[in-house]
Amino acid sequence: xxxxxxxxxxxxxxxxxxxxxxxxxxxxxxxxxxxxxxxxxxxxxxxxxxxxxxxxxxxxxxxxxxxxxxxxxxxxxxxxxxxxxxxxxxxxxxxxxxxxxxxxxxxxxxxxxxxxxxxxxxxxxxxxxxxxxxxxxxxxxxxxxxxxxxxxxxxxxxxxxxxxxxxxxxxxxxxxxxxxxxxxxxxxxxxxxxxxxxxxxxxxxxxxxxxxxxxxxxxxxxxxxxxxxxxxxxxxxxxxxxxxxxxxxxxxxxxxxxxxxxxxxxxxxxxxxxxxxxxxxxxxxxxxxxxxxxxxxxxxxxxxxxxxxxxxxxxxxxxxxxxxxxxxxxxxxxxxxxxxxxxxxxxxxxxxxxxxxxxxxxxxxxxxxxxxxxxxxxxxxxxxxxxxxxxxxxxxxxxxxxxxxxxxxxxxxxxxxxxxxxxxxxxxxxxxxxxxxxxxxxxxxxxxxxxxxxxxxxxxxxxxxxxxxxxxxxxxxxxxxxxxxxxxxxxxxxxxxxxxxxxxxxxxxxxxxxxxxxxxxxxxxxxxxxxxxxxxxxxxxxxxxxxxxxxxxxxxxxxxxxxxxxxxxxxxxxxxxxxxxxxxxxxxxxxxxxxxxxxxxxxxxxxxxxxxxxxxxxxxxxxxxxxxxxxxxxxxxxxxxxxxxxxxxxxxxxxxxxx
Amino acid sequence: xxxxxxxxxxxxxxxxxxxxxxxxxxxxxxxxxxxxxxxxxxxxxxxxxxxxxxxxxxxxxxxxxxxxxxxxxxxxxxxxxxxxxxxxxxxxxxxxxxxxxxxxxxxxxxxxxxxxxxxxx
Numbered sequence: 001x002x003x004x005x006x007x008x009x010x011x012x013x014x015x016x017x018x019x020x021x022x023x024x025x026x027x028x029x030x031x032x033x034x035x036x037x038x039x040x041x042x043x044x045x046x047x048x049x050x051x052x053x054x055x056x057x058x059x060x061x062x063x064x065x066x067x068x069x070x071x072x073x074x075x076x077x078x079x080x081x082x083x084x085x086x087x088x089x090x091x092x093x094x095x096x097x098x099x100x101x102x103x104x105x106x107x108x109x110x111x112x113x114x115x116x117x118x119x120x121x122x123x124x125x126x127x128x129x130x131x132x133x134x135x136x137x138x139x140x141x142x143x144x145x146x147x148x149x150x151x152x153x154x155x156x157x158x159x160x161x162x163x164x165x166x167x168x169x170x171x172x173x174x175x176x177x178x179x180x181x182x183x184x185x186x187x188x189x190x191x192x193x194x195x196x197x198x199x200x201x202x203x204x205x206x207x208x209x210x211x212x213x214x215x216x217x218x219x220x221x222x223x224x225x226x227x228x229x230x231x232x233x234x235x236x237x238x239x240x241x242x243x244x245x246x247x248x249x250x251x252x253x254x255x256x257x258x259x260x261x262x263x264x265x266x267x268x269x270x271x272x273x274x275x276x277x278x279x280x281x282x283x284x285x286x287x288x289x290x291x292x293x294x295x296x297x298x299x300x301x302x303x304x305x306x307x308x309x310x311x312x313x314x315x316x317x318x319x320x321x322x323x324x325x326x327x328x329x330x331x332x333x334x335x336x337x338x339x340x341x342x343x344x345x346x347x348x349x350x351x352x353x354x355x356x357x358x359x360x361x362x363x364x365x366x367x368x369x370x371x372x373x374x375x376x377x378x379x380x381x382x383x384x385x386x387x388x389x390x391x392x393x394x395x396x397x398x399x400x401x402x403x404x405x406x407x408x409x410x411x412x413x414x415x416x417x418x419x420x421x422x423x424x425x426x427x428x429x430x431x432x433x434x435x436x437x438x439x440x441x442x443x444x445x446x447x448x449x450x451x452x453x454x455x456x457x458x459x460x461x462x463x464x465x466x467x468x469x470x471x472x473x474x475x476x477x478x479x480x481x482x483x484x485x486x487x488x489x490x491x492x493x494x495x496x497x498x499x500x501x502x503x504x505x506x507x508x509x510x511x512x513x514x515x516x517x518x519x520x521x522x523x524x525x526x527x528x529x530x531x532x533x534x535x536x537x538x539x540x541x542x543x544x545x546x547x548x549x550x551x552x553x554x555x556x557x558x559x560x561x562x563x564x565x566x567x568x569x570x571x572x573x574x575x576x577x578x579x580x581x582x583x584x585x586x587x588x589x590x591x592x593x594x595x596x597x598x599x600x601x602x603x604x605x606x607x608x609x610x611x612x613x614x615x616x617x618x619x620x621x622x623x624x625x626x627x628x629x630x631x632x633x634x635x636x637x638x639x640x641x642x643x644x645x646x647x648x649x650x651x652x653x654x655x656x657x658x659x
Numbered sequence: 660x661x662x663x664x665x666x667x668x669x670x671x672x673x674x675x676x677x678x679x680x681x682x683x684x685x686x687x688x689x690x691x692x693x694x695x696x697x698x699x700x701x702x703x704x705x706x707x708x709x710x711x712x713x714x715x716x717x718x719x720x721x722x723x724x725x726x727x728x729x730x731x732x733x734x735x736x737x738x739x740x741x742x743x744x745x746x747x748x749x750x751x752x753x754x755x756x757x758x759x760x761x762x763x764x765x766x767x768x769x770x771x772x773x774x775x776x777x778x779x780x
Contacts, residue, residue: 368739457771457780459720462712464774470708471715476776483779497715503780579705583717586702587743595749596702658705659714 077253081219082111084254084261085245088223090121091264092230094150094177096141096533098126098134100161102154104181104197107250109152126533126564129556131158133526135165135240137560138176140490140530142169143327143513146303148177148233149530155181155244156197163206164520169240170209171399172326172517173299173356173389175233176240177226182215183247202244208396211239219249220262227265236272236388236414238302275386275411275418282409283353283384284425288434290351290382292441293319296342297329298357300415304509307331309419310355316426318442320345323501325493326358326514331507332500333453335446339501340456346376354385355415360404375406383407386415399518456502467628468575469656474545474633475499478571481637482543490531491524491544492516495573497659510540522553525570529561529649532568541644543569548605548612549578555615561649562620569637569644570651572612574626577604579658612653625653686728689753689760697758701750706741711762717741723765731759 085108089097097112099105109125116123128134134151141149153159159180169176182202183189189198199205203213212232216222222245229241254261275283287293295314301307310330314321320338321330322345330337338345346352346364357363364383365373377383383406390412393400411418430438460472475496483505492515493500506512513531516523528544535542551557551572561568582603586596600606609626616623622643624636633654640650698704698711706718713720718741725731732755735745745755771777 366740453780454771457777459713460777461768461771461774462720462722463708463710464768466709468709470712472777476780480776480779497717499715582702582705583741583743586705587741590743590745590749593746593748597700599702657708657714659717 077257079254079258079261080107080111080250081222081252081254082107082109082250083115084219085222085226085250086111086116086123088226088264089150089177090116090123092148092177092227092267094123094148095121096124096126096138096149098128098137098149098151098530099153100128100131100134100158102158102181104155104158104183104247105152105179105245105250106181107247107252108179108181108245111250126560128526128560130554131162132165132522133554133557133560135162135169135176135178136523136526137530137533137557138178139165139169139172139174139516139523140513140527140532141534142174142176142238142530143527144488144490144510144531144534148175148230150177150179152179152181152245154197155183155202156199159202159205164518165523165526166206166240166242167209167397168517168520168523170211170517171358172515173237173239173302174517175238177230177233178210178240178242179245180242181247181250182244184215185246185248188248203242206242208394209240209399210242211237211392213242213244215244216246216249218262219254222249223262224265227267231267231270235270236302236417237299237392239392272414272417273388273391273412274421275413277421279409279411280418280421281425281429283386283411284422284429286351286382286384287317287319287353288426288430290319290349291437292345292349293317293351293353294342294345294349295319295321296324296352296354296357296363297321297327298324298355298359298363299326299514300355301327301329301509302416306416306419307509309416309423313419313423313426315442316423316430318438318445320445322346324358324363325498325501328506328509328512328514329355331505333505333507335449336442338445338449338452340452340498341448343376347378349377350381352377352381352383354383354387354407356387356389357385359401360385360387360407361402364404364406377406379406382409384409384411386411386413386418388412388414453502456499460499460503463657465630466657467630467655469628469630469633469654471496471499471657471659472503473630474571474573474654474656475503477630477633477637478543478545479504480634481641482541485541485641486539487511487541487543488531488535489513489544490528490535490542490568491546493545495547495579495659496545510535510538521547521550524550526554526557526560528570529557529566529568532561532566532649533564536566541569541641542567543571543644545571545573547579548572548574548576548610551612552605552610555619558616558619558621558649558651565647566649567644567647568649569640570616570621570649571637572625572651572653574610574612574653574655575658576606576609576655577658579603582658613651616651616653621649621651623651623653625651626655627652628655686759686763687756689756689758691757691760691764693754694757694759694761694764697750697754698761701745701754701758703758710765722762723767725759725762728756728759731755 112125131153138149138151153162189195214225216225233241314336321336322342323329323339364377385407463470488510489512524546532542585599585603589596613623613625636652640652643650707721708714711722
C-alpha cells in the first residue's frame with residue numbers, strides 16, 4: 001500500500017469511540033458531552049480534557065474497539081477522500097453524477113454535493129428513484145454527448161437494481177462511468193444490514209456485461225483506476241465500466257492531510273483501432289467494382305463525424321445505405337437512404353459492407369419458425385464486416401449473436417476510425433470507366449428513395465382518423481409541431497413502426513438516439529431524460545415517445561424530470577398492453593389451438609386503465625390525456641411543447657394502436 | 660373462435676347487412692359485420708391495425724385490397740414469417756371468409772395529398 005493509501009494497517013490505532021485521539025486532533029467540539037475519566041482533568045480553557053499524569057490511565061472497559069479497524073469518529077477534518085475523487089471525476093470532464101442515495105457511498109455523494117457542485121468546474125448531482133434509472137439516464141446522455149456521465153449505486157442491492165440497465169448499455173456499446181460503494185473492511189460494517197449489503201467481490205455480479213472493473217485499495221489507486229475506467233469506457237467498442245469504491249476511502253480524511261493528496265493521473269488522447277491497410281484496400285477494390293454494392297450501418301456512428309463520413313463514402317460510390325436504427329448513422333432524407341428497401345437491395349447485391357452490425361448474421365439471413373436460415377443474399381456475393389465488438393469478446397451472455405458463416409472478410413476494428421482510410425482508398429481506386437455507371441446507379445436509387453416516401457405517405461392514410469390513434473397520425477402530428485425547432489428524438493422508433501424514418505427529415509447527429517441495446521424494458525423513459533439533459537445546454541427541443549409498459553417499470557423518473565427541471569416532452573404510446581408479448585402470446589395459444597380469447601389475462605394493461613396524466617401531475621410534471629381522438633392531439637402537443645420550451649418536462653398520454 | 664352461424668344463415672344475414680363488394684371471383688361470400696367483430700376478437704388488429712392497414716414490421720396491410728382469398732387462408736393455415744398459425748379449430752373457414760369480407764368492405768382511404776399533414780412530407 002502506498003503512503004497515501006487508506007489501507008487499514010496504516011490507520012492509527014484509535015478506539016471506535018476514540019475520544020482521546022479525537023481530543024488530540026482538536027476535534028472534540030464535534031463530540032457531544034464527552035465523559036471525563038478519572039485520569040483526566042477538565043481543561044479550564046474550555047478545550048479538550050487533559051490527561052492527569054499522576055493518575056493511572058483507565059483500562060478500556062471492553063475490548064470492542066480493539067476488535068475492529070479503528071475509525072476517527074467524532075473528528076472533523078479538512079480534507080477527505082471524497083473531495084479528491086470529485087477532482088478526479090472533474091479531470092475526466094464528467095459533468096453529472098446520478099444516484100439514488102445509499103450509505104456505502106455517502107462519502108463521495110456528500111463531496112459531490114458540498115464540494116463538486118459548489119466549486120468550478122461545477123458538477124451537478126441528480127437524484128433518481130431507482131438505480132436502473134441512473135444508468136439509463138447516463139446511457140441516454142452518452143448517446144447525445146458522446147462521453148460518459150457518472151452514476152453511483154449503493155453496494156449489492158443498488159448494483160443489483162442497476163444491473164439490467166447496465167446490460168442494456170453494454171449491448172448498446174455505450175460508455176458509462178459507474179461506481180458502487182463497498183465496505184471492504186468487514187469489522188467496519190454495521191450489524192445486520194451492513195453485512196446484508198456487502199459482498200466479497202461486488203462487481204462480480206455484473207462483470208459479464210461491463211467492460212472493466214476494479215476495487216481500488218487506496219486513493220492513489222482510485223485515481224489511476226478512475227482514469228483507466230474512463231479510458232476503457234471510451235475506447236471502441238465503448239462500454240460501461242465499474243469501480244467498487246471503499247466507503248472508508250471516500251469518507252475518511254486523506255492520510256497525511258492535503259499535503260499528501262495524491263496526484264490526478266493524466267488521461268492520454270485515445271486513438272481507436274482502425275482497420276488493417278491491406279484489408280481496407282481490398283474492401284475498397286470490391287466496392288468500386290461492384291454493380292450493386294450495399295452499405296449497412298449498425299452501431300456505426302459514435303461521433304458527429306461518423307454520419308458525415310458515411311455520406312462521403314456512400315456518395316463516392318453512389319451506394320445505398322441501410323440503417324440498423326441503432327444510431328443516427330445517415331440522413332433519413334438523403335437519396336441514398338434506402339433502409340425500407342433493404343431486403344430488395346440485399347437480394348440483388350454483389351457486395352455488402354456491414355459497419356458495426358449488431359447482428360451480422362441477421363443482416364444476411366432470415367429465420368423461419370423452426371430456426372432454419374434463409375439466405376437473403378446471393379451465395380456469390382461478397383460480404384465484409386468492420387466491427388470492433390469482436391475485439392473484446394466475453395463468454396456468457398450471448399450478445400455476440402449467431403455466427404455469421406457467410407462473410408468473406410471480417411475487419412476487426414472500429415468502423416468509424418477505419419472510414420477515412422476507406423474513403424481515401426475508394427477515391428483512389430475508382431476507375432474513370434466506372435463513373436458513368438455509378439452516376440446512373442445513384443439516379444436510380446434517388447428515384448427509388450422518392451418512390452419509397454410516396455409509398456409511405458400513401459400507406460399513412462389508412463386509419464388516419466382512427467381511435468385508438470394510428471402511428472402515422474401520431475408521428476405526423478408530432479412532426480408538425482417540431483419541424484421548425486432544433487429537435488432531438490430521444491427514444492427508439494421501433495414501436496412506432498419506424499414511421500419517423502419513413503416520413504421525417506433528420507440530418508443532424510443528435511436527431512435520434514436509437515434503442516436500448518438489449519431490449520430490456522424500462523430503458524426508454526430514463527434514457528430519454530438523460531439525453532434531454534445533454535440536449536438542455538445546447539437549447540434543443542427533446543421529444544420522446546415511450547411505451548406505457550416501459551414507463552411503468554420506473555415512473556419515478558417523472559419526478560426526477562420535474563425535480564431536476566429537465567425540459568423533455570414525453571408522449572406515452574399507450575396501447576394498454578405489453579404489445580409485443582400480446583402478439584407472441586397469440587402465436588403460442590394458436591399453435592396449441594386454444595384461441596386468443598384469454599390473452600388479455602396475461603398481457604393487457606387494463607382493468608383499470610392507468611391515468612398517466614394524473615400520475616405525471618402527482619409527480620410534478622405538466623400533463624394532458626388520455627387523448628384518444630386524433631383531432632385533439634395536435635393542440636395538446638402544441639401546449640405541451642410550450643411548457644417544454646420554458647424549461648420544464650411535460651407528458652401527453654396518447655391512446656394509440658399497437659404499433 | 661367457433662363460427663356461430665351456419666353458412667345458409669349467414670347468407671340470409673348478408674342480405675340484411677350487405678355483402679362485401681367487388682370480391683375476386685374465387686372469394687366466397689362472407690358476413691362483413693361478423694368479420695369486423697372477429698377481426699378484433701381474434702386479435703388480427705394487434706399486428707395489422709384496426710382497419711387492417713398494416714403495422715410496419717409486425718403485419719402487412721390487408722385492406723382495402725387484400726391478397727387473393729386463397730393466399731389469405733393459406734397464410735392463416737400454413738403461415739410464413741411471423742404470422743401466427745390459425746387452424747380451423749380456432750378459426751373456421753367461415754370465420755376466415757367473414758374476415759376477408761370485412762377487409763374487402765373497407766372503404767378506400769383518401770389520398771395523402773388531401774391530408775394537409777401528410778402533404779407536407
